[in-house]
Amino acid sequence: MVKRSKITQLDNQYTRQANQHEHRTHLSKQRKKRALKIIGAFCLVFLVLGVQIVHAKNAMSQTNVQIARQQQKLARVKQTHQDLNEHVKLLNNKDYLENLIRSKYYFAKSGETIYSLPNDKANDVTAK
Numbered sequence: 001m002v003k004r005s006k007i008t009q010l011d012n013q014y015t016r017q018a019n020q021h022e023h024r025t026h027l028s029k030q031r032k033k034r035a036l037k038i039i040g041a042f043c044l045v046f047l048v049l050g051v052q053i054v055h056a057k058n059a060m061s062q063t064n065v066q067i068a069r070q071q072q073k074l075a076r077v078k079q080t081h082q083d084l085n086e087h088v089k090l091l092n093n094k095d096y097l098e099n100l101i102r103s104k105y106y107f108a109k110s111g112e113t114i115y116s117l118p119n120d121k122a123n124d125v126t127a128k
Helices: 013-092 094-105
Strands: none
Touching: 013 094
8 A cells, every 4th residue: 555645735826936946947957967068069079070180280281291302302313314314325425435435534546645634634533
């Protein structure tokens, strides 16, 4: 058997107002808690997204720096390659090669004598 409570609730204007006030206060607290939870969730999402954006921006700037360095390196290598190709073309030219050997290594044609003067600024094999 269920025991009945000997306490009865008064049903008058004051108790109804007190109950309504308590109910409104309770709803207000619930709404505030819910709003704080939603705001906190949005702040957390924005914080995570902000961190990812900053991280991505830093990674992109580092990548751009690396790209710039590699482009400079590529330009230097292309220039070196072009210079070497020109040098190869010159070395394939018999007249240029003959003049180079004659000036650098003092190679003489048969019956020819080469004199080296002290003021000569020709490329010398022994000069370093």
